[in-house]
Amino acid sequence: MRVAMNVNGEEVGAEVEPRMLLVHFLRDELGLTGTHWGCDTSNCGTCVVWMDGEPVKSCTVLAAMASGRDVRTVEGLEQGTQLDPVQEGFMQEHGLQCGFCTPGMMMTARWLLDHNPDPSEAEIREAISGQICRCTGYENIVRAIRWAAAHQPAKEVAS
Amino acid sequence: MQTPAPFEYEHASSVDEALALLERHGPETRLVAGGHSLLPMMKLRLARPERLVDVNDLTDLAYVRREGDQIAIGALTRHAQLASSPLLASLYPIFQDAERVIADPVVRNRGTIGGSLCQGDPAEDLSAVVATLGGSLKIRSRTGERVVAARDFYLGPYETQVGPAEMVTEVVIPIRPGAGSAYEKVERRPGDWAIAAVGCFLTVSGGVIADCGIGLAAVGAPGLPALEAEAALRGRPAGEEAYAAAAQMAAAHCRPQTDQRGPAEYKRDLVAELTRRALRRAAARVMAGGA
Numbered sequence: 502m503r504v505a506m507n508v509n510g511e512e513v514g515a516e517v518e519p520r521m522l523l524v525h526f527l528r529d530e531l532g533l534t535g536t537h538w539g540c541d542t543s544n545c546g547t548c549v550v551w552m553d554g555e556p557v558k559s560c561t562v563l564a565a566m567a568s569g570r571d572v573r574t575v576e577g578l579e580q581g582t583q584l585d586p587v588q589e590g591f592m593q594e595h596g597l598q599c600g601f602c603t604p605g606m607m608m609t610a611r612w613l614l615d616h617n618p619d620p621s622e623a624e625i626r627e628a629i630s631g632q633i634c635r636c637t638g639y640e641n642i643v644r645a646i647r648w649a650a651a652h653q654p655a656k657e658v659a660s
Numbered sequence: 661m662q663t664p665a666p667f668e669y670e671h672a673s674s675v676d677e678a679l680a681l682l683e684r685h686g687p688e689t690r691l692v693a694g695g696h697s698l699l700p701m702m703k704l705r706l707a708r709p710e711r712l713v714d715v716n717d718l719t720d721l722a723y724v725r726r727e728g729d730q731i732a733i734g735a736l737t738r739h740a741q742l743a744s745s746p747l748l749a750s751l752y753p754i755f756q757d758a759e760r761v762i763a764d765p766v767v768r769n770r771g772t773i774g775g776s777l778c779q780g781d782p783a784e785d786l787s788a789v790v791a792t793l794g795g796s797l798k799i800r801s802r803t804g805e806r807v808v809a810a811r812d813f814y815l816g817p818y819e820t821q822v823g824p825a826e827m828v829t830e831v832v833i834p835i836r837p838g839a840g841s842a843y844e845k846v847e848r849r850p851g852d853w854a855i856a857a858v859g860c861f862l863t864v865s866g867g868v869i870a871d872c873g874i875g876l877a878a879v880g881a882p883g884l885p886a887l888e889a890e891a892a893l894r895g896r897p898a899g900e901e902a903y904a905a906a907a908q909m910a911a912a913h914c915r916p917q918t919d920q921r922g923p924a925e926y927k928r929d930l931v932a933e934l935t936r937r938a939l940r941r942a943a944a945r946v947m948a949g950g951a
């Protein structure tokens with residue numbers, strides 16, 4: 502079947518089997534390998550992307566279910582040559598070790614900060630509670646998100 | 661790599677279209693809502709439908725609203741919406757208690773109340789909440805609509821009253837002014853299914869329990885109501901003595917099984933303790949004006 506969606510601001514489409522999962526569509530059809538794929542069972546959260554502005558586990562969404570919707574992946578975080586403060590925060594605070602969980606963590610972090618610009622540590626931990634860091638670097642992930650909260654770029658004011 | 665076996669896929673743009681597709685293609689066709697129970701089952705070949713009918717475009721079935729003396733919840737309402745509904749927070753905080761411990765925030769962006777109830781998993785939390793509150797489900801088919809009490813909805817694990825060409829469209833909860841409610845769950849780690857969980861509501865009049873409901877998760881049928889415990893509470897003064905009696909009844913009448921989440925006897929003890937805690941919390945909320 503034909504699926505078409507907007508990924509990181511670009512219209513993309515492909516002929517796929519209905520059973521293709523969104524994570525594989527992004528990685529294998531579009532070559533966007535920033536989105537990782539780990540447990541396959543909706544438990545680890547490394548596959549988190551946004552669909553219509555909300556974080557979802559892309560191993561548990563069919564590409565067909567994302568057809569006609571807006572998808573944002575970790576590749577869509579940086580603006581031009583400017584890293585998102587969340588990406589910057591992971592660098593500054595050593596928020597990754599092997600980096601496997603990082604794309605999912607960053608997508609959830611970006612969503613959290615968009616909705617709660619100054620989250621407490623408890624709120625950050627709750628937000629990422631469906632995501633597993635195999636390197637168990639949670640302390641630094643929380644610090645990285647706190648760093649990003651403290652270094653938000655000035656938001657353009659919508660008129 | 662886990663991928664479902666091949667299937668056909670269609671979008672429905674209305675309830676009528678979804679029902680027509682279900683009828684035309686027969687019992688090997690399944691609705692998919694959030695897909696967070698069905699797709700994992702399909703990956704494991706525990707479910708193998710030939711065709712999926714995607715109902716995610718039916719956004720007019722995503723609502724929580726007051727209709728007279730009832731709350732109406734559309735079948736496509738997602739966990740995240742239930743968790744943030746001011747109406748549910750003020751009338752039935754049991755929903756927020758439960759939503760805080762169902763899966764994780766990202767899963768809660770997708771899973772729906774319709775899918776949760778229709779999955780019929782014995783450990784499913786919303787089944788226990790809706791059974792606790794004596795809610796009911798509106799089930800539509802091409803020939804009409806019927807209303808089934810949540811407490812009669814389950815025929816067994818993973819088996820409900822919904823026929824192959826039917827769809828749940830709405831969940832209805834009676835409003836009880838001044839009621840207090842609560843949900844208590846113990847899980848192995850955040851986001852996991854319950855080892856055991858207990859939901860309850862209470863209304864109190866002149867210090868005496870006028871009406872109540874208790875629903876259990878993970879210790880028997882989906883949404884198992886604790887009928888004997890409810891009977892033990894009605895007409896008794898609200899307080900520790902009544903809660904202890906109810907806790908004992910709930911523990912005696914639940915049907916836990918020993919599994920990887922723990923031995924049956926432990927779960928029984930847990931049901932007693934969680935019943936006491938849920939009743940205390942619900943009673944405190946009655947005093948505080950039901951909120």
Ligand SMILES: Cc1cc2nc3c(=O)[nH]c(=O)nc-3n(C[C@H](O)[C@H](O)[C@H](O)COP(=O)(O)OP(=O)(O)OC[C@H]3O[C@@H](n4cnc5c(N)ncnc54)[C@H](O)[C@@H]3O)c2cc1C
Nearest residue numbers: 693694695696697698763771772774775776778784785828
């Ligand atoms: C990692 C993880 C952890 C979880 N933890 C918990 C937990 O702790 N507690 C808990 O309660 N749940 C938990 N869940 C389940 C979660 O809440 C699911 O979202 C929910 O059970 C199913 O909702 P859904 O919309 O995704 O249903 P789907 O998967 O889309 O559908 C489930 C079933 O219901 C049918 N169906 C769906 N909608 C309708 C309808 N309107 N009418 C008729 N039939 C319908 C489908 O055909 C299918 O058979 C967890 C899920 C995951 C992935």
Ligand code: FES
Nearest residue numbers: 539540545546560
């Ligand atoms: S790969 Fe999707 S949650 Fe682990």
Ligand code: FES
Nearest residue numbers: 598602634635636
């Ligand atoms: S950095 Fe290795 S899994 Fe998180």
